[in-house]
Amino acid sequence: MTERKPTGQVAEEVERIALPFLGDVSRFALSLTRDESEADDLVQETFVRAMRGWHTFEVGTDARRWLFTICRNAFLRSRERSHRLVLSEEGDLDAMQAVLGHVYATRAGIGDLFDRIDVGPAIRKAIDGLPEPHHSILVLIDVEEMKYADAAEVLGIPVGTVRSRLFRARRLVQEELIEHARDAHLLDGNGGRGAGEGG
Amino acid sequence: MIKPEKVKFPPDCEVVVRAIWDYLDGNVSADQLAEIEDHLAECEYCVAHTEFERDLIRHIKQLRARHSDPERLRHRVLAAIRDAKSE
Known part of the structure; x- marks a missing residue:
């Protein structure tokens, strides 16, 4: 000061x-x-x-x-949104979850999704639908290209929490994107819907 | 939801799978980077996963919102700053 x-x-x-x-x-x-x-x-x-x-x-x-x-x-x-969602903070599990989503979606034919459709509107919708604080974190890191430490300062949370919530946000966006591909009949069968859930 | 703990990745792949976003964000150590890149050089599945996640982040970055009338907003904010100055 x-x-x-x-x-x-x-x-x-x-x-x-x-x-x-x-x-x-x-x-x-x-x-x-x-x-x-x-x-x-x-x-x-x-x-x-x-x-x-x-x-x-x-x-x-x-x-x-x-x-x-x-x-x-x-x-x-x-x-008056001072409340926080209570979520687990396991970033690497979210990263694994995202890869699994890709694995199953790939089996159903999502491999070249980004080349086949304009994914912009679907990603925009998915980001808009993210709950706080995940929405803010994704915007700060991925859209505004802030470093984790700077985003942590803006949000008043530890860097590790930024990381885990960012990964959760990305996974949610990816799941929405795969859901969009399925709705657009770009995936075959049950691919990407969690085949192997009973695993 | 898929339960990751119930799916077995090959041990070598799991290194990449768990660290995929840290890797793409440049937040891995030199040792981890070497380990990941050695694996990517040999595993076409992990290359595909990595490219998909990289594309996803790239598409998210492209979605910067644009104000419909930035000049109007600039004038409004300038006026507010000058009003605050005269208070």
């Missing part, structure tokens, strides 16, 4: 240092709210809070990460 600066200097620094990340914050806000009008309100709230809390920002550190933290906290407060 640093000494409070004159308001004019704060506004100048916010415009010079924080505002270049408007696009990033806007994208992140949209991923949280999934509604552009609501996202715009959240973006405005983020920058106003950033200005009011500018004395807590250390110039020279990662402004984008700091803004994302403010944005997510503002979002959680607005939604």
Whole structure:
């Protein structure tokens, strides 16, 4: 935390240092709210809070990460979504699960799925359907390309938790994608639906 | 749901299967990297799994949302910053 600066200097620094990340914050806000009008309100709230809390920002550190933290906290407060899902934290098992899904789907003919259909809409739908906090983690790491440590700071959780929840989120997206392929009759028979469940 | 503990992967494959996303995210040690890449050089199944997961992550990365009117949003935020300044 640093000494409070004159308001004019704060506004100048916010415009010079924080505002270049408007696009990033806007994208992140949209991923949280999934509604552009609501996202715009959240973006405005983020920058106003950033200005009011500018004395807590250390110039020279990662402004984008700091803004994302403010944005997510503002979002959680607005939604009163402070609750957390209680899920197991076994990242490597989720990785195994995803590979198994691929194994069974491959047997049913999913091998060249990405070449056969435009998977974008299906993946978008799957991401939009992810529960929190998995949705935020996937967006921060895979869409915004943050490092695990930076995402952990934005979300206020340990790096190991970021890892395990990211893997869970990816597995859920993959399962939705395979389900989409099945619905589109791109898979034969029972492939990808967990053949071997009784194993 | 498939129960991973009830499915046996060959011991060599399990190294890759458990670490597949750590590997793709560049979060493995030099020793693990060497072990994984040695296995991938020999196992067509693990290569296929790895490519599928790599493609999945690549497609997720391509889904960056775009604001429909970024200039309008910029003006709105600038106005809010300047309003806050005059408070």
